[in-house]
Amino acid sequence: MMQRTDALTLDQHDLLAPLRDQFALPDGVIYLDGNSLGARPKAALARAQQVIEQEWGHDLIRSWNQSGWFDLPSRLGDLLAPLIGAAAGDIVVTDTTSLNLFKALAGALQRQASASTSAARRIIVSERSNFPTDLYMAEGLARWLARGYQLRLVDSPDELAAAIDSDTAIVMLTHVNYRSGRLLDMAAINQMAHAHGALTVWDLAHSAGALPIDLQGDDADYAVGCTYKYLNGGPGAPAFIWVAPRHQASFDHPLSGWWGHAAPFAMDPAFVPATGIRRALCGTQPVVSLALVECGLALFGHTSMAALRAKSLALTDLFITLVEQRCAAHPLQLATPRPHAQRGSHVSFTHPHGYPVMQALIARGVIGDYREPHILRFGFTPLYTRFVDVWDAVDTLAHILDQQDYDLDGERALVT
Amino acid sequence: MMQRTDALTLDQHDLLAPLRDQFALPDGVIYLDGNSLGARPKAALARAQQVIEQEWGHDLIRSWNQSGWFDLPSRLGDLLAPLIGAAAGDIVVTDTTSLNLFKALAGALQRQASASTSAARRIIVSERSNFPTDLYMAEGLARWLARGYQLRLVDSPDELAAAIDSDTAIVMLTHVNYRSGRLLDMAAINQMAHAHGALTVWDLAHSAGALPIDLQGDDADYAVGCTYKYLNGGPGAPAFIWVAPRHQASFDHPLSGWWGHAAPFAMDPAFVPATGIRRALCGTQPVVSLALVECGLALFGHTSMAALRAKSLALTDLFITLVEQRCAAHPLQLATPRPHAQRGSHVSFTHPHGYPVMQALIARGVIGDYREPHILRFGFTPLYTRFVDVWDAVDTLAHILDQQDYDLDGERALVT
Numbered sequence: 001m002m003q004r005t006d007a008l009t010l011d012q013h014d015l016l017a018p019l020r021d022q023f024a025l026p027d028g029v030i031y032l033d034g035n036s037l038g039a040r041p042k043a044a045l046a047r048a049q050q051v052i053e054q055e056w057g058h059d060l061i062r063s064w065n066q067s068g069w070f071d072l073p074s075r076l077g078d079l080l081a082p083l084i085g086a087a088a089g090d091i092v093v094t095d096t097t098s099l100n101l102f103k104a105l106a107g108a109l110q111r112q113a114s115a116s117t118s119a120a121r122r123i124i125v126s127e128r129s130n131f132p133t134d135l136y137m138a139e140g141l142a143r144w145l146a147r148g149y150q151l152r153l154v155d156s157p158d159e160l161a162a163a164i165d166s167d168t169a170i171v172m173l174t175h176v177n178y179r180s181g182r183l184l185d186m187a188a189i190n191q192m193a194h195a196h197g198a199l200t201v202w203d204l205a206h207s208a209g210a211l212p213i214d215l216q217g218d219d220a221d222y223a224v225g226c227t228y229k230y231l232n233g234g235p236g237a238p239a240f241i242w243v244a245p246r247h248q249a250s251f252d253h254p255l256s257g258w259w260g261h262a263a264p265f266a267m268d269p270a271f272v273p274a275t276g277i278r279r280a281l282c283g284t285q286p287v288v289s290l291a292l293v294e295c296g297l298a299l300f301g302h303t304s305m306a307a308l309r310a311k312s313l314a315l316t317d318l319f320i321t322l323v324e325q326r327c328a329a330h331p332l333q334l335a336t337p338r339p340h341a342q343r344g345s346h347v348s349f350t351h352p353h354g355y356p357v358m359q360a361l362i363a364r365g366v367i368g369d370y371r372e373p374h375i376l377r378f379g380f381t382p383l384y385t386r387f388v389d390v391w392d393a394v395d396t397l398a399h400i401l402d403q404q405d406y407d408l409d410g411e412r413a414l415v416t
Numbered sequence: 417m418m419q420r421t422d423a424l425t426l427d428q429h430d431l432l433a434p435l436r437d438q439f440a441l442p443d444g445v446i447y448l449d450g451n452s453l454g455a456r457p458k459a460a461l462a463r464a465q466q467v468i469e470q471e472w473g474h475d476l477i478r479s480w481n482q483s484g485w486f487d488l489p490s491r492l493g494d495l496l497a498p499l500i501g502a503a504a505g506d507i508v509v510t511d512t513t514s515l516n517l518f519k520a521l522a523g524a525l526q527r528q529a530s531a532s533t534s535a536a537r538r539i540i541v542s543e544r545s546n547f548p549t550d551l552y553m554a555e556g557l558a559r560w561l562a563r564g565y566q567l568r569l570v571d572s573p574d575e576l577a578a579a580i581d582s583d584t585a586i587v588m589l590t591h592v593n594y595r596s597g598r599l600l601d602m603a604a605i606n607q608m609a610h611a612h613g614a615l616t617v618w619d620l621a622h623s624a625g626a627l628p629i630d631l632q633g634d635d636a637d638y639a640v641g642c643t644y645k646y647l648n649g650g651p652g653a654p655a656f657i658w659v660a661p662r663h664q665a666s667f668d669h670p671l672s673g674w675w676g677h678a679a680p681f682a683m684d685p686a687f688v689p690a691t692g693i694r695r696a697l698c699g700t701q702p703v704v705s706l707a708l709v710e711c712g713l714a715l716f717g718h719t720s721m722a723a724l725r726a727k728s729l730a731l732t733d734l735f736i737t738l739v740e741q742r743c744a745a746h747p748l749q750l751a752t753p754r755p756h757a758q759r760g761s762h763v764s765f766t767h768p769h770g771y772p773v774m775q776a777l778i779a780r781g782v783i784g785d786y787r788e789p790h791i792l793r794f795g796f797t798p799l800y801t802r803f804v805d806v807w808d809a810v811d812t813l814a815h816i817l818d819q820q821d822y823d824l825d826g827e828r829a830l831v832t
Binding site for chain 2: 024025026029031033036037039040044045048049051052053055056057058059060061062063064069095096097098099102106128129130131132133135136137139140141143144145146153179226228234235236237238239253254255256257258261265266267268269270271282283284285286287288289290292362367369371372
């Protein structure tokens with residue numbers, strides 16, 4: 001069986017290991033929750049000081065021009081583009097994932113409504129286990145439009161082929177499932193959707209920055225995602241939206257605020273959408289949070305998504321192997337697919353006492369998280385997670401389970 | 417005629433003068449644009465450091481609970497409530513003004529649709545000179561709902577009485593006009609709207625923090641506003657939404673994201689709205705920008721809205737008087753109402769060369785802004801503007817005009 005020294009040897013040979021120095025990670029903590037909130041790039045503190053002291057405090061209103069605040073959504077989008085197989089000019093960083101999903105869904109429905117010459121397409125296909133807010137936003141849009149749009153939810157991605165048909169307007173999926181960590185085959189699903197005349201809307205929350213994505217090469221239609229997980233943009237940092245170039249000229253959504261206007265400062269009482277992806281913008285953005293996104297994105301310039309993916313798979317392989325070896329006596333069940341082609345960058349195990357076990361881990365400095373029902377979730381961010389962290393985390397888990405050292409009656413926190 | 421020493425005397429007797437020390441204002445600048453971007457509270461830098469170093473960097477994901485990130489929209493709403501005549505628990509700080517307006521309009525339309533037993537109300541009354549994004553959001557919502565909703569725009573608030581009738585679903589107004597600075601009579605308009613069965617949606621962007629507002633006492637229905645102008649929350653800081661308690665239980669809007677769910681972490685695939693105002697929440701908020709809002713709000717604890725209003729009127733009175741005395745030879749026209757009851761906290765003058773005159777002022781350290789067409793706009797934030805600033809600003813303006821010291825051929829900046 002592997003020993004701790006073997007993990008240390010893996011770290012010694014890891015070409016990405018020096019990138020960890022770019023992050024401010026607390027002592028005594030093994031952070032396996034970067035899939036929920038990415039760690040802090042060291043550069044973020046100085047950047048915040050610059051924005052607050054110089055740009056806000058000293059330059060004041062002039063910063064909209066001279067510090068490029070108004071262009072930030074586009075500039076950050078251009079930095080993000082190569083990480084997800086998009087071209088510069090096709091992404092903006094703005095608003096929240098939920099809101100961007102709403103815009104993408106609305107745009108896709110509108111495109112279908114204007115394209116359909118025969119029967120109307122009224123079905124939005126998704127997974128029942130999709131991240132709930134995605135379902136809620138689709139439900140809200142469908143209910144309000146009151147034109148008979150309905151969600152058709154499958155229990156497993158394996159049922160998608162049967163669920164997508166000529167009634168399907170949109171296939172709305174999260175690329176990596178937030179709970180199971182299952183990675184979907186984006187190219188195959190786009191092809192399947194298009195064969196039936198459906199459009200795809202992808203949520204990249206758990207894949208952007210974690211693994212290579214090729215939106216253009218895989219022929220996706222719309223995509224949204226979050227910058228505060230694997231992209232390390234800061235808590236609740238603004239999200240992104242990408243629209244395939246072929247859909248941009250007709251992209252139309254109801255959240256038509258002044259930042260999406262062709263001439264925002266002409267103060268025209270009638271709305272005329274901007275050319276290209278800036279029509280996805282709406283209101284004034286939270287500049288301090290937005291500016292910090294750059295500190296996370298900049299770190300990807302030191303490596304490649306292929307190298308990050310290789311390390312991510314090595315980390316998750318090691319974690320699965322060690323847990324199954326060292327916790328074999330306990331009722332842990334792997335909830336994440338074993339094949340690499342179906343695995344994101346986090347690993348989930350179910351345990352009947354998942355919540356108290358996770359609390360015990362956190363109390364010992366191993367920070368993962370818990371998701372209903374019964375799921376212990378562990379994220380592995382290849383930019384800063386070490387192989388020895390994997391070894392130590394499993395060691396702690398094995399100890400807790402072997403000693404039954406967790407509190408079955410503990411109170412639950414508000415946010416789990 | 418008043419001399420500079422008289423202005424200095426006014427400052428010596430100003431009980432609010434010490435509050436200026438709470439702000440980091442640059443040397444050599446007279447900042448009269450706090451109605452666009454409020455100045456920086458000194459406390460904001462330390463707060464950002466705390467959020468970034470300790471809460472994000474050190475405590476990481478645990479901060480959602482232990483630093484109260486998840487509760488921030490409500491906690492900030494409670495701090496804001498007394499400034500605008502609302503009760504604690506009835507406001508959240510979240511998203512952007514445009515998006516919150518969309519929610520409020522949708523909620524009001526839904527309420528009207530479910531209340532109307534006879535003829536449907538299909539008209540949204542507003543001002544043609546309302547801030548454009550308000551009109552755009554209403555237009556986007558109306559167009560997408562495709563149920564015959566239409567905007568009816570008046571050219572002056574004096575035409576509102578004639579424009580509001582039994583077809584009116586909503587009266588949507590900005591309390592203080594962003595260009596003219598005209599303050600509307602909220603109580604009278606609410607009463608007029610209600611007499612016709614209409615609901616009111618108020619945008620407080622240019623009044624919250626600038627003058628006393630009594631949403632409950634004036635019987636308003638819905639209100640939204642911005643925290644980065646007179647509330648000094650930071651560039652693009654999240655906005656707020658208030659719903660009258662009587663409308664909260666039925667408040668329904670299409671942007672139904674997980675933060676507005678009754679049990680966000682139960683991960684239920686079906687949406688069930690939270691009780692009360694938290695149902696106005698949607699997605700994950702930009703925590704760093706959001707946290708800084710508190711630094712601006714906290715400063716209002718040192719004074720009262722009545723005291724701030726008294727100083728604001730004294731500042732704008734002085735500005736109008738001095739401009740009319742010292743620039744009488746030039747084609748400046750006051751665009752802001754003279755009566756106190758109709759004046760907000762900024763003053764606008766038109767000038768045929770408004771844009772280059774404003775650029776010349778800015779080049780000399782007097783920062784106001786320009787708004788199409790021909791409008792020189794000057795904001796007076798009573799928390800940090802001095803009487804001597806008013807004197808010096810007018811002195812600079814008079815000099816520029818007397819010497820024709822501005823560049824008629826200068827290039828225009830992107831953001832004006």
